[in-house]
Amino acid sequence: MILYESRRAPNPRRVRWFMAEKGADDIEIVDLDLFGGAHKTEEYLARTGVPQVPALTLDDGTTITESVAICRYLEAVYPEPNMFGRDPKEAAVIEMWLRRAEMLAANPLMQAVRHGHPALAALETQVAEVSANNRQQAERSLALFDRRLGESRWLGADRVTLADGVLFIGIDFARLLKFQIPEQHQNLTRWFAAMRERPSAGAGT
């Protein structure tokens, strides 16, 4: 398998984080220069259909894009430690928190950075209102995660799952906008520190 990714981009980092948690170190990594347009070449688009990283090319030539689809495929190849759930109910609770992490916090923070940070003006036609609106949306969601992390050590289950990875990477990426977890969210702050101490925290950065 070959993983096409780009250092510093948050979606590939989800896959690298997931691989680190799994101890999956036998996948070939190709680092693309997005600012040089390496994800927009004819060859890359013929492979992926979209100018996006990450992309995972399987041994039979099939290419999968979308970070969560890639991670779920890797879960089948590297089943332990389990990160998507051991039965339908646990899987549903994990996916619920994974999607909340993504839709309510990580994706809005990514949009806030894409539309708000000067370094990304080369990749996006930036609209200031879109950046501000997304940032506010993410900020409003933090109370929900803080409450959950007061009841549960990890976001999706009694162990680390992809839900934790997605929230962690989303918040960490927003440091580019000097975004910080507000002090009153003590559970979230404690969880974030615990996530940063894991060996997986530096993968793909």
Add this chain to the structure above:
Amino acid sequence: MILYESRRAPNPRRVRWFMAEKGADDIEIVDLDLFGGAHKTEEYLARTGVPQVPALTLDDGTTITESVAICRYLEAVYPEPNMFGRDPKEAAVIEMWLRRAEMLAANPLMQAVRHGHPALAALETQVAEVSANNRQQAERSLALFDRRLGESRWLGADRVTLADGVLFIGIDFARLLKFQIPEQHQNLTRWFAAMRERPSAGAGT
């Protein structure tokens, strides 16, 4: 099981569409009045944690929110017809198209409606630029789906899957903004007509 939903809202409609495709007609349905704030009562929030529909309460009292997490749970309860993939590779391709449908088209169109339609001003602090930006993003993505539907009758696999449902419901919801598939996207137009003819098309509307 009890499904909390709201007629006309697009995310609950995904679950109702999925149930119709599965022939799952033994789930109790509770229709909430969002404009009356039925999703913001103390009782509802104690159940779900978030003021959102759909929510599925299982027989043991666990409540799952997030339409795709609910559908994946229902796939385990009603395995046929298969709509999430029969092996890891097929599941990855379906999830890739499901997420593209969601992230590139359905969610942006929903945001465009939420931020752009007068009837939704009661549910959202509307920002015109956010509506316009989301609509443009969705319009740009249609060529990708049109190309795919020129190669494959259905979006995610050789049969209808949730990827088709999510794209169909997203585009159909945007009719509120008089959104139409541009004529040059003939494959997408043909596929949309086929989706509209299925008995599932009216479920949850």
